[in-house]
Amino acid sequence: MPENNKPLAKIDRMDRKILECLQKDGSLTNQQLAEKVGLSPSPCLRRVRALEEAGIIMHTATILDHKKLGLSLTAIILIGMDRHTPERFAAFEDTVSEFPEVQECYLITGQSADYMLKVVVPDMDHYHQFLLNHITRIPGVSGVHSSFVLRRVLDSTALPLGYLS
Template identity: 85%
Template sequence: MLKKFETLIALDKTDRKILDHLQKDGSLTNQQLADKVGLSPSPCLRRVRALEQNGVIVRTATILNHKKLGLALTAIILIGMDRHTPERFAAFEEAVSAYPEVLECYLITGHDADYMLKVVVPDMDHYHHFLLNQITRIAGVSGVHSSFVLRRVLDNTALPLGYLS
């Protein structure tokens, strides 16, 4: 869960270059990264460690191809809650955090929903089972609207760093 108030970290041009390269390829060795950003390995590693310690780099992940693993169905689920209390929201967030099918969960505004989930499952039968036996059984869920992804047009994990000064 995100902290209520995050401290902003000042980044210089070299930090932004490091982050840009790591977002594109997190498997770069320190030597490869240092070469790409124009540093020697020791200062490059110190900068990466500082970015990790300051919470700018949260973790390194490997992106998998859903379909090649048999996870062909991606659903976006809008969830309405019966009561808008901190306890109800905390219980919902704890429950969905335990489901490996849920890749993303957002508390949202601007819709007739309180949460938006991104879910990946093998097929419609699995989705139906997941929806009826897990999501709708969470205390406080009062409405569910599902949409299904037909095609990924853009699937990017990299943050745009070019506008940072």
């Protein structure tokens, strides 16, 4: 069963069409969305609100171009922890959640690390300072391995909805 012991949400073909459209362009007005999916505005809005209330639509965000804002360096950091306790992990997660440079944080398995972070900074000097002044100072961090993104081949926030019935 999914997280929190809640059953999977039931969505139909129309809900899936709505979600696919909103994943491509979250700035669509309700009128535009209704036209794209073939509904009148009122039922379309009711469906969107129901998807929000069910927690399927968590929030709408604006995606920015990193490079145009001077944030040219993306690093993937694998982090090892000294102890595998809930308290140690919770403290680490609370701390990295406060760093605006951290775009994503995953507790992982199958690697010689416990966490994987995606970090965006202006350049290598900023990364070096971020690593020394923030990441390595978090209690419990016992190892850090950094890799740097050379090129974004695929960068999507869209989920594969084709698996849904």
